[in-house]
Amino acid sequence: MTQVQSDGPLLSVKSLHHYFGPLAACRNVSFELRRGEILGIVGESGSGKTTLLRCLSGQLAPTSGEVLFASRRHGLTDIFALSEQDRRRISREEWGYVHQNPRDGLRMRVSGGANVAEPMMMNGTRHYGQMRALSLDWFARVELDTARIDNKPRTFSGGMQQRLQIARNLIHGPSLVFMDEPTGGLDVSVQARLLDLMRALVRDMGLAAIIVTHDIGVARLLADRLLVMKSGDVVEHGLTDQVLDDPQHGYTQLLVSSVLQI
């Protein structure tokens, strides 16, 4: 295993571009992320947030630019210079990806407990008792009723499904988690609990996270830093409270002024 410097960047993105035909979905994106940091990506619909997240998480090869990740196995490497197999392995072992719609991130045909245990199984755990114990532990950590562990996800509410998805994406101890609108379709009060839960988990596990959201309130409470996107460009990037309280770019000023202050 290659030793990774713990104070260096976990993720380093250099001049990333992605084009769909003539359309520039992401243009010249560069930033670094460290362990324990939460980066928020905000911007209007169609500004390229999901496209960027898919490039960063190895699902979509950028048209140009680099995505360097400090992997436990390979050290700091451009993930797109690795083989498909190595990239999949990093994704399985070292990342989590929480989808906006829990149905895209869960297996609806197997039980809640199996959904949570599966990532461990894919990473080589075979011991049933061990898996069961860890699944129960994670049910409790995301505040799901452990009595429901054998129920199918479709019998869970939207907020419960989202917590299940979060457990499934954290159980294997990733160092980086991607989240696309994780509190999207949820009731405001459920959102608040979930936000607090995610903050505590990130703090306790020392994770880094990249969270796409259109909700400025969510960004303010969850993210350390913000990247503001407009038509594929990053128009502003800085400390969350600075970007929201003293926005420098006209688009960010518009975005912030159109939101009710909390």
Next chain:
Amino acid sequence: MHQNDQPAIRITGLGKSFTLHNQGAAVVPVFADVSLEVRSGECVVLAGASGMGKSTLLRSIYANYLPCAGSVEISHDSQFVDITRAPPHLVLDVRRRTMGYVSQFLRVIPRIPTLALVMEPLLENGVDAAEARERAETILTKLNLPSTLWQLPPATFSGGEQQRVNIARVMVREYPVLLLDEPTASLDAANRGTVVALMNEARARGTAMVGIFHDEIVREQVATRLFDVARHRAAA
């Protein structure tokens, strides 16, 4: 350890204006060429009429606002960090361990109980849960917040109760640098007295403070020096 004569805060040639891009790029100048040093054990009170830029200066020290010129250096681990240019992770580290800020209003995740909110800054600094709880309870008791409220989120609290939660969240730690924007504005006389006592205890421990206090009595009880922001008013 740094020498006693090294300031905790060193502001040099600081200037701030706002450019309102959606209002014809109008420029609102606030202050220019502010230089100020604050040492351990000092409490500098910012003076000046409403709208002169007191809060803007305080927020610029905390890196909440981005100045247009000059620097704000904070003594952090015995080294100066220019907060106006430091990378985000370093600014956050300075805020986590060196510099606390009591804002005028409480802003927190909704639906989290008060006690948990006050424990949070300690947990973030690696204090274990039992100790964090004890310290949170101590500060809430000192601030006379009834224990019946501790398990409730502060959303429904009175203005004065919310402000005391806000103060507790910062004062539960012993930051070497403390910034306060009207922390006593919505408090009654008794609670104001408690907060003044807490501030003076912090100063006696060597905390460097910069504050805004409209209340004359409070100002006289805590200030070691006044700094008139209006004298640095930038021309329009």
